[in-house]
Amino acid sequence: MSHTLTNITLKIWRQDGPDGQGRFETHQIPQISDEASFLEMLDILNERLIEEGREAIVFDHDCREGICGTCSLMIDGQAHGPQQGAATCQLHMRTFSSGDEIVIEPWRATAFPIIKDLMVSRAPLDRIVESGGFITAPTGGAPDANLIPIPKPVSDAAMDNAACIGCGACVAACPNGAASLFTSAKLTHLNLLPQGQAERYKRAEAMVETMEDHFGSCTNHGECSSACPKEISIDAIAIMNTDYRKSKTKNRRALSRR
Amino acid sequence: MTLNLDSKVPEGPMADKWSSYVADQKLVNPSNKRKFKIIVVGTGLAGASAAASFGELGYEVESFTFHDSPRRAHSIAAQGGINAAKNYQGDGDSIHRLFYDTVKGGDFRSREANVHRLAEVSVDIIDQMVAQGVPFAREYGGLLDNRSFGGAQVSRTFYARGQTGQQLLLGAYQQLSRQIGLGNVKLWNRIEMVDVVNIDGRCAGIVTRDLMTGEVRSHAAHAVVLATGGYGNAFYLSTNAMACNATAAWRAHRRGAGFANPSYTQIHPTCIPQADEFQSKLTLMSESLRNDGRIWVPKDPDETRKAADVPEDERDYYLERIYPSFGNLAPRDVSSRAAKRAVDAGQGVGPLKNGVYLDFADAINRLGVNVIKERYGNLFDMYERITGENPYEMPMRIYPASHYTMGGLWVDYELQTTIPGLFAAGEANFSDHGANRLGASALMQGLSDGYFVLPYTIAPYLSELLNKPIPDETHEAFAAAEEEARDRYQGYLEIGGTKTPDHFHRELGKIIWDYCGMDRSQVGLEKALAEIPALHEEFKKDLRVTGDGASLNQTLEKAARVDDFFELGILMCKDALIREESCGGHFRSEHQTDEGEAMRNDDDFAHVTAWEWSGDPSNPIENREPLVYEVVEFATRSYK
Incomplete structure (x- = not known):
């Protein structure tokens, strides 16, 4: 059965562009179901931001089943977060507890310049x-x-x-x-x-x-x-x-x- | 009817059509190939394999993807396998049998000659992919392993664990990368195609938007290939990736490309049910689970006990009951409808009562937990990760979800759309699966189109253009299309309403799912055709897109894609409304047998409906291509 987590604090890296000065932005998630995936929590936050007239947080994601390799978040300093053998998109909120503070950053590597917020190249x-x-x-001519x-x-x-x-x-x-x-x-x-x-x-x-x-x-x-x-x-x-x-x-x- | 729907199927016996086409086609001399520029949009199986093959042949190729890398395309998520008529198991498979199974599986609504060609080249695909290093599963003796799939009576499916799509896509991506490294293909990443430009009755190129900078610009070419996938995300919740969309195909449609059979959508029976309102996508659990899992619901809609505590005689194993010969392995469309009937009758399970049980208790008792772990361990882990429930101890909960779209851009035998010079490949076209796609056939079709069909069928078109000047990007038609695209994107930013693109997408998806999903009726479709345009009007007035158009803006990208889903959604419902029969994935409740099975109407509906854009999304123009069967005879599909 699903449970509700309360009072999650997110510290999220925001950066306007490749040359922008980055900063952490703090957002509160008053409550969230533990059935939600980590990225669905960010979706919900983004919808709220848009409704408040603010720009949504940019992050890379696509298949949401751990196979396309698009998602890419440092969560509390760990690539793809605390769950072993899983991509960020396979992480669910049941891994976290009420009252947690979660730090979300982009990949940090010189070879991966930041494009915007949490997205890198x-x-x-x-x-x-x-x-x-x-x-x-080349196509054609392959042996049996x-x-x-x-x-x-x-x-x-x-x-x-x-x-x-x-x-x-x-x-x-x-x-x-x-x-x-x-x-x-x-x-x-x-x-x-x-x-x-x-x-x-x-x-x-x-x-x-x-x-x-x-x-x-x-x-x-x-x-x-x-x-x-x-x-x-x-x-x-x-x-x-x-x-x-x-x-x-x-x-x-x-x-x-x- | 003004679309030219000449299928250009070659004369001669079915088995000789493709070989005689290849023998008779016009060629482009190797030294002339570099004079032709081909644009390929999309880098999934069809797009990557086409671009790589064109590059190898010597054409000047430009490949476009809106992802960061060509390797991200959603072909990567296909789990089960790829069919090929190799007959390596000696169990009676043949090109003819694969051809026949595919035509029958498609409920006699596909074009015979295309399907036969698909079956013919299926054997080449396996050879090609193995040569590229795709690590298909093998027997201990070192030969390739096969399994049976989707109700086929032979074992013709090749697979690479539960990641066949990934391995095939990476194979095609690597061939494409080789061509990029050699300088034969130019890659444009994080660039989205937003329009097609026609000049003097032929496709002259595309207009793109750079997702990083918002820059809108044109690209001229001799020919354009759209390999941009399907439109399953019209339902909002689907097994498609988040970014999958219909914009490229829809914009081509608005410029004159016929859109065929939009109501043929596949709802896959084994997906994890929705857990909550905020859910962003649904996850497929491989169909192979149905080999050992038993599907059931409690007989009593008010059942509250845990699954294991419900006595045997109070369970309804409805597939085994209704379809004794196929049981839990009934085809996708049939199984999906049966699950829907059970849930609609209030017998659904889970906190939201929106699923049915897929129970492994019997299999675990019979085979032991280790055998089950070996067969399905990774799928069980995946299920537990998503739901937090352990399927070794309690049954999985599953429910059907939108998975694949058989409809798409109308193409002839050469995969050319109704716009000369514009080709469509893979899921983006409509050609090979009829009204229902068999398991392990999508990968086959994508690679067939890209590796083994387009490299031949594009040559006759190009050979006509040799040494004729083509318009470049300065032509006024390009400028006009760019202006239109800029205005369109700026328009979303200026609405200044209150609701997000996702809000509208969710609401739209609900309407399409409820009225144009697994069970369709005249009353429901008419309702949808009233509700969708009304919601679209609201979208145009009350959409809110924050940020700007000159830097990366995912909200803006989404808004444009949702806008196109609205118009496509109307077409899906129109198509479903006028097709007064039930066939494959299209089930009209007015057209069923006394036992609730699909009732086809071959006298009136053995044709492809190709829709023509009229300028008004609510009044598309119907065109028909009759389906003439030379080899296969119509029969009623029965799985009882």
Whole structure:
């Protein structure tokens, strides 16, 4: 059965634009059902703000079932809030108690400039994928899908890493603002599969170096993995580092061109 | 009737139509391809796969998404799987069988030749996606695994855990990203399409609005592809993502594109019921749960005991009772209506009495909790996260919700709308699912259109334009459309009323759900057709949008989308009103058998209704494309 929470205080980051001076704004939620999702609470607040003639708080969100990776909030200093293995949109108010004060901020990372209020740009993640996060397989001419048997454990491990939703929580949680978990999840997905072998080391080199153009360096804190809504293992980073090191000798053509 | 609804279905036997089309089509020479610019709006399965394929072929491509990244499109949320006639299980599947099942599942209201092509290319899709590295589920021997789905008699569904849509979309997104990285496709993100521009009888480009800056500008092209999804959010509450909207398709309709069968909407039976008035969206629980869960309601509407305490003989397992041969696996439209009947009879369960039980107690007793956990663990966790109830201990509560829209922009065999040069793909078009879509067929259609149909069917159109100058963005028609768009958005800001866009969306959704949802009647639809325009008038007078139009403003974005849902909602009801029969997702209470089953009228309604914009949303013009069946014979669907 549903219960009602009372007297929730929200401290929400507001910022007019990328160059604006940010500030915390305090809002009271006198009562809210514990059936409400966290984002529905923000919806209700926004409707109230509009009715009062004020501008609604900007935040990114879309599917509201934890799969599109659009939502992105630091809640009490934790990426996607206190619930393990879940995105912000999967968080419900029953996780909180009456009288709580909740601090809501955008992702904080140099590579993710704030667009407005709680919304940031995560465009560098797309640049990493564009540089090599794919298997070159133009449309048409693919061999029969059952031609290459793939051991189930390999396929399962690839899937574990392919589950990344690209939300950027790993970057936001990292004290260095590194994107190692994001990059290594994609690399591990593709590099484990037989179809991915032809471009394995080229891919590793290109993605890692594009990543380094935008993001900080990994020092194995492991915050990324514990913030990850899909609980992707930090093992992926070890696989990435191994493949990257090998790429420096295996990509000899690339080396010889320099 | 003034729309040209020539379907351009090729001559010849059904099984040869597509191959002879491909063999006979006009081609564009590789060195000429770069002279053609193609705009693709939307980056879901259809849009991303089309843009990537065009880029690979050498066209100049511009891809538009209103998300921050192409990977966010709502194709990503599809859970169950993708059908393909591979017959890997040796259980008797074939292209013909998939074709037949899809035509029958669509209740004989789809275009045969399109469906056959879909079944043909389904096998190529699986090959293509595996080559791209999509981690489909596998057997221990390393070959691909399949499961049965949605009442099919064969196992033809390929899946990647409960995240098939995600993995397929990421595959297409990665192919698109490769083309972006190579410079073959230019990506425009956080840019929304707000209009289509036609010059001299052909589509000359689009007008967009930059969501970050409010800048309105034009983009000229030789051809435009709309892959902008469906309109399920017209109901307000649906399983669609929050931003899904009909604006691109609706604006194209207002510029002359026929809108086909808007009343064909799919209400999915297994969603988590609404918990409260403020709820923003509904969540789907995979249809696969119906393989082991039993659906029931208490016989007594005043039942107050906990589910487990209700004795067996006081429960109504209504699907098993009414449809003994299909039981809990009856198709989506049939199951949804049965749930509605139970809830309407006061037998609903849960605090708001708005759901039915999906009970796993028998399955847990029979198979043990571990087997159930292995099969559905992630879904059970998801359910518990949302409702706070543990489905291992008490039955799930489910209720139908808007999920998919079969209707959409009318397209011919080449996926071209009634505006030359404007194409529509994926859920945005109407072509392949008829009046009801089978499970695991949406992913198939999106990828079919984008990878394997459009790259062929766009060439004949483009080849006609070779070396002919096309109007650029300075043409007065672009300037006029931009001005119109600026005025439109400024207009919302200036109303200065009292109510939010969400308020109106919620009220609109209630009307459409009540009168144009699972059960429709002449009286109800006429009521809706009076109420929607009245509410729209109120919207125009009493809307309040705060903020400005020159910076990011989600309230303003929403207002424009809701405005278009109003006009589309009227069309949905009109379409439902004149279709005096029940077929697939369209159920008219006047047209049912004595046992409450759908009654189709093939003599009068074996046609596509393609609506033409008249300038007045309440008086659209009806056009018809007759559906001629060469191979399949009409039959009554029965699941008893």
